[in-house]
Amino acid sequence: MTGFSNRFLIGHAVGIAGVAIIVAAVAIAVFAPLIAPVPASQIDLHARLVPPAFVEGGSAKHFFGTDNLGRDILARLIYGSRISLAVGTAAALLGAVIGSLMGILAGYFGGRVDAAISWFVDVQLAFPFTLLAIFLLGTLGGGFYAVVIVLALATWVNYARVVRAQVLTVKVQDYVLAARAVGVGTPRTLWRYIFANSTAPIIVVASFSTAQAILTQAALSFLGVGIDPSIPSWGAMLNDGREYLQKAWWIATFPGLAIALTVLGVNLFGDWLRDRLDPRSAR
């Protein structure tokens, strides 16, 4: 009995922690201009490579120190959260739209439609994604929208697979058969009965896909593709700090922590959500 309630509490605590991290990150991104001590791209050549405030030689003016051009790391972290969250959510949402549609079509119609869509999914899964992303961004050119589209391409397969599986079980339910028997049209059936009963797994996949998109975006920025390198982003900050790892560890360390923490928050939330929404997981 105690074991049961402890597990229940722990489960909630984890979910709450995840939500707290996400809320904090979103608040920081939204209110960046109010929170940031200085503008993120403000260069001060006389204050280059200043260590964080809590390290010897640090200054209270720059809590997390400054980078190789004297830009405030804290300010860049705060502004960098905008890119990470915006790209992460936009890519996950776009992926959700494409992936859910594909999954519903494949699951509901089966046959050749299913074979074709599943084939696409398999091909996509077999392809090293980072390589594909670099290739696409190299040919399309970079920019926010290009990155979102490319990352959506990465995540849609997650949705498609899960939704297809869900649809396969939903479409043989009595209420679906009943709806069709009384003459409900296909589009309406798909929307009202099939999609409506597949939303739980979509939401769960969306949370994990957001985390995946944030990470991949950071990796792409680190490699110098995608978002304009002059816009502060966590991945680009990692790249900037790379050559200074031995001399100024703080340039790369804090954005690394920021990425880890945000992704952790989203994943914790996703885990918790799955436990809540999936009737098959033990309760």
Next chain:
Amino acid sequence: MTSGPILTRRQLGQGAAALAILMSLPSGAFAQTGPIVIASEDDVSTLDPHLIRNNHPIGSVVWSVFDSLVRRNADGTHEPRLALSWEQVEPTRWRFKLREGVTFTNGEKFDAAAVKYNFERMNISPFNTESQLWPQTGLTAIEIVDPLTIDLVTSAPTINMLYWLEEAFIGAPAHLKDTPADVAGAKPIGSGPYVVTEWLQGDRVVLKANARHWNGEPAIKDVIFRDIPELSSRINELKAGSVDIAVGLTPDTADGANSDKSKAVAVAGLRKMHMGISCNGIEPLKDKRVRQALNYAVDVKTMVETLLGGQTKPIASIVNPPNNNPDLKPFDYDPEKAKALLAEAGFTDFEIPIAYGRYPAAKEASETIAAYLEAIGLKPKIEAYEPGKFVEMIRAKAFTGIYYYGWASLINPSVELVILTSDAVDNSNGYNNPDYDALVKKASVTLDDGERQKLLTAAETMIWDDCPWIYLWYLPALYGVSNRLDFPVRPDDYVEIYRAKLKA
């Protein structure tokens, strides 16, 4: 600032290399007798003696494998190599006596016919896009007087014959003639101090001493030019002993090269770093006042003191010392004056693309300059380019805003000024000023030293005021060099490995 073309192959390489460092730190030193390894950011993209695209690494390898009639010493003087002596028998006719008994490494004999074949090859496509002997000297004919004497005839008297001969390398003629160009570019046969034994493109060029070189076998027997794009990898390998010369250090990282196995070596560089201002791109930049405003807007002195660690100084002329006009001074940092000039020209808040893609710390320089330009009300838009693409854009004069670039380190005012004449191959910003063209052209055919100097100074002064560039600084030439090596560093980026020795 909005987005631009972002993919840079070098950055990809850097990312990958950074991961590699994190995963495997120094794997142990090589034996002290191993080959000398020279590590650079760029790869050697061709070994064709007539397609030298950069001083280093392509130039450095070509200098090792081929000989020229004359070689440029580090101080700008001329060293006889395949030519023993020369004279201007007429104002438009140069006569060269050639060295006897020289053979190429495939056994072919070096003689006047070999010189003629090579020089004529430089005048045909695609070699004439890189080799500038013909257009720059006004060469019109090559006449063989006897097997060891050759005459070069020019359309007008020229003062720059030796300079351009120093960039004109002689390969084995039958080999060049009988092999397809791409094969000849991959399997070079010269008469230089080294022979190429292996070339893995994008990775390494392996050289072995030429035991039959006319000047004796070089002291260093085995040399490897390696491509290590990631700066911190180059330094780590230097400290581990698996690299002997790390090329292209930045002032911030130079300290890192000092270890028990190696040290950082600095030489006052002569490469003039600048932001080329496109004169055939966006409209505002065609106005001289706008170009001057850009110069007043950037605090070059502070950048030199901080970003470059005070290891260099601002350029004060397009002509390198000691030939420069001492009356010219760098532009002051004066943002108010910059704004006033912009207002006067009627262009106050335009978007200005800033491109970078080569040279150490290019990103830092570009971002800092962007901040200075933002401060006077402009809208900078930074664009990162993959190095190969960047060079392509330069050649095509395709940049429309400003771009971070460095002008080769020369000590020859006439040649230095020629690059900004309107029909010069290297005029990468489309600068076109007929008065300037006339002065430079006249100087290049004026044989009287005093008279020529006057014309050159006039041209130098005219162009300084006209601001085809945002004038920045001399690129500090910083190398990490192994303690086992005695290596004379040059200010113009060439690595002359045949002059190096192992320390006893």
